[in-house]
Amino acid sequence: MNKPIDKDALNVREITTGPLPASTKVYTAPKADPSLRVPHRLIALHPTAEEPPVPVYDTSGPYSDPDVAIDLDAGLPRPRTAWVKARGHVVQYEGRDIKPEDNGNATGKYLAREFPVKHRPLKGDRTGPVTQYEYAKAGIITSEMIYVAERENLGRQAMLDGAQDRVEAGESFGAEIPAFVTPEFVRDEIARGRAIIPANINHAELEPQIIGRNFLVKINANIGNSAVASSIEEEVEKMVWATRWGADNVMDLSTGRNIHNTREWIIRNSPVPIGTVPIYQALEKVNGVAEDLTWEVYRDTLIEQAEQGVDYFTIHAGVRLAYIHLTANRVCGIVSRGGSIMAKWMLSHHKESFLYTHFDEICDIMRDYDVSFSLGDGLRPGAVADANDRAQFAELETLGELTQVAWAKGCQVMIEGPGHVPMHKIKVNMDKQLRECGEAPFYTLGPLTTDIAPGYDHITSGIGAAMIGWFGTSMLCYVTPKEHLGLPDRDDVKVGVITYKLAAHAADLAKGHPAAQLRDDALSRARFEFRWEDQFNLSLDPETARDYHDQTLPKEAHKTAHFCSMCGPKFCSMEITREVREYADGLSDNEKKALGLSAEEGMKEMSERFKAEGGEIYLETED
């Protein structure tokens, strides 16, 4: 905390750039607006595969594009300013002055370097729609809507083979996943409140992204210094690092000094939506004394962060005075930081939460900048023993009430969810959230399905995350291996992101997203055909896959070997199956027909030829 910030520190660690293995960044131009450039990643396969490159969703922004020169001091390009201005109903103004308390009164060598460029903020002028929700309700398709439609389709054309069949083969629990995502579908989903595009009009660097039950499941990675460890430059790189591995969103949960300047560096360099919990900074401004929090301090913080371009705010407005005593007999009480801070404020003042009483005014601010609500679950369970209790569900009902208020004010809304929930209590959460909150997108932390594995809570929660993602959660907040134990480092962030990426993908597969299985199938074909390089390159973490393979079979020749060290050459079922198939391929058309239609006949033929050709499964080992 009190460590001096080295002004040249940003140069100490290189920001991670460059493409992933065998990957090319491509940009497609949507038909509805060919001026937009929507990024995808294409993974090239070995020529023997005779398959086109596999397109995958790309969250990594310009950092993985070798044609873009990254300059952190300049920030990323800001195309969205033109989009927003073209739509109108906004004014550009001087913005709020940065105050010493915005950075925890840090001065001199303790003050982090300011971001060098000052952008004058935009805000709605209240003459017409500003938010994506308002535009959608007005029947207007925005550039952001066109962009996310193109992005969700992974660049594919409408006629993906059997897309509708794939949707129908899935189980989406009443979601309405389309075979092909059109801008009109996006608009309609946003207008119905079932999806949001977190896109503050001041986050001009953003590559827009949609969060909703009928779209690909998204994941969020938390970064942020804490009072005990880490620094600004690490946080910027953490954002780049997390998005490189697939984080769709990043929450900056920084506390302590230099919050404002840290956040500015992150947003100006972030291609993904940035979320925050404004009460954290507000609490810093009153020196950590929860009772000293006021609506005015909080309001000022909202405006400060909205002007910077924060895309969504976690606001624990559902923690009401009347609910606190419901946590008294819990095993783990209140485990949300925001929830506990507000509980303390309410108890000490014996007043209803100012987040609740001033909710209308909060909406007005959110609307002016199109900051999306992430209505926080301050009373979420922190132990499986506390799951689905009255405190949790009372708050959820209030969040449903607030969702209606926010929509009436023109705001985009998503709802945060638990927490620690055993498997048999997960679906109840999802169903109740859909019912209480009018199908507003659910954004859950895990949930962790058991409490007994600290050190492995990315997995205890990955199980719950995959399940609730399948049931209908739109975004999964990652958990790293360090959860409950310490602050995640670079490796932990990566493991957390990959774990949640695979959980989200497992959910997409189960829901029947039409393009989801393309990557699984491409990887499985590569596995069956012993294209080791393709297996590595198609995986979520090519580096780790290659490294694990090379630990036992390091030689380059092993990359083309028809076996791996698990079974060795003699027992490789894939190799045996391949041999059987090769043999079968040698049959005439009639013989093949016989094989399919009359197994007895075909098999007999196969048996004879197989022997004649000296069928043999024993392969010599190298040593």
Add this chain to the structure above:
Amino acid sequence: MNKPIDKDALNVREITTGPLPASTKVYTAPKADPSLRVPHRLIALHPTAEEPPVPVYDTSGPYSDPDVAIDLDAGLPRPRTAWVKARGHVVQYEGRDIKPEDNGNATGKYLAREFPVKHRPLKGDRTGPVTQYEYAKAGIITSEMIYVAERENLGRQAMLDGAQDRVEAGESFGAEIPAFVTPEFVRDEIARGRAIIPANINHAELEPQIIGRNFLVKINANIGNSAVASSIEEEVEKMVWATRWGADNVMDLSTGRNIHNTREWIIRNSPVPIGTVPIYQALEKVNGVAEDLTWEVYRDTLIEQAEQGVDYFTIHAGVRLAYIHLTANRVCGIVSRGGSIMAKWMLSHHKESFLYTHFDEICDIMRDYDVSFSLGDGLRPGAVADANDRAQFAELETLGELTQVAWAKGCQVMIEGPGHVPMHKIKVNMDKQLRECGEAPFYTLGPLTTDIAPGYDHITSGIGAAMIGWFGTSMLCYVTPKEHLGLPDRDDVKVGVITYKLAAHAADLAKGHPAAQLRDDALSRARFEFRWEDQFNLSLDPETARDYHDQTLPKEAHKTAHFCSMCGPKFCSMEITREVREYADGLSDNEKKALGLSAEEGMKEMSERFKAEGGEIYLETED
């Protein structure tokens, strides 16, 4: 394979012994037979907790008991020989001579050292019951049944607080989990074929364990050298290592030379059931040429391994000639080694599998030694694209038919299951298995819920494992991070075991096993009360939990700190909640009552007192 075995190699690496942190091995004596000593692990808590030690299921055998001197050359004590002999219907005989081909014709320095002690094998004399199934059907409760009943209860007494309520609060999908496990319940479940106790009468070192839907979910760890890496001494330690972290069963999947001697070392030193896939060794005996396999070679191998004490055999008798062509259009064909070997044999001979045609004789051998069947799924899907296809389900139907045959012959049976299955297709597998196989225990590999994360397949499969365990699978075969890539090392085995242990536990919680949540609750209380040492000690992997904590807060003082590095002291919700509660505890009984019954009134009181006492959440950081 071709590496010489160092005869002193067993001493090169120490076998891991000694208790886990804060843990004591205790043995309880079941009422039904006080001569039995059933092991449990007690985890002691910090004195301030004022809680009794937490009992947990203990798979680690004598290795974690400091009072037992481990001597690998002598093997573990053999109490079960007396149990088996006392029941009768067995003869002790000289047993089959070890042949050179049993060890792959290894000689001289290439031949692994023989286990020093020769035990004459037992087998049924066909005068009466031998298997647990036969005894159960005859209404006889064996020592093994008494032992596992005591073990499943974790040493608790019948009257665990609210045990029946806990069962009813779970969702077990039609299982019939009892509030308390009695020997009679065990007998009844075995007689109904719904549970097995894998316990070869020649594995006298075994600590018996039960596998069935109405008992705690078990896990299996695979070990075994392959043609490419690892050695005997590593395999023995891998078994000890895997059971230390919670493996209930171990499969020895060794191939290549020295299979017989390796297995002897493992069984003689194993407190857990050992499973094998006999076709692997049979194939070695015919130099890896699948077509040269014969019933006689296979039969000889079954007897060889049954005499050694292997507790269950994977037998792929459900892969029939008529099903092979059903795999022709799969993405990944046949991925089971045993399945592909038999497919090749059948095609080349154009004959039905000898495993199927000789199934009756196989049953007779299994019965003589009480080797349990693990009916293999040779046509399991190896890619999500191939899940639940006709090939897979045709085989499952045949496994159901064979289950009836094996039961009629007096054998214990479990059924192996997939593989790669997306989430929405998992429950169909479980339901069909229960229906086709008369509720015989299901033993599944994962399933993996997506194919795109090699390097993380312990997690892609841990998700599926937790779910299918909840739905009714009795045992989960672990998957390590190296799956599809390489041979797991010591660390991978541990990660695989812990991942599956947490998945199995998540399933137990969801099913409503009455004692399962005790450990979660104890750990959550420790978390809430900042008993860091207790949190580490109660976790599945205390070493990793402590290590992760210490990476950011290494000092001893931090072990009692009321915060961690994640949030730092100022934002610790648990600490804030604790303060709020401490304040509330200071209220009079009437005030407390008011708090519960009339929140308004109680809260007002609390608010005033809180202020008067200078309620304050800001704690100074150390630096």
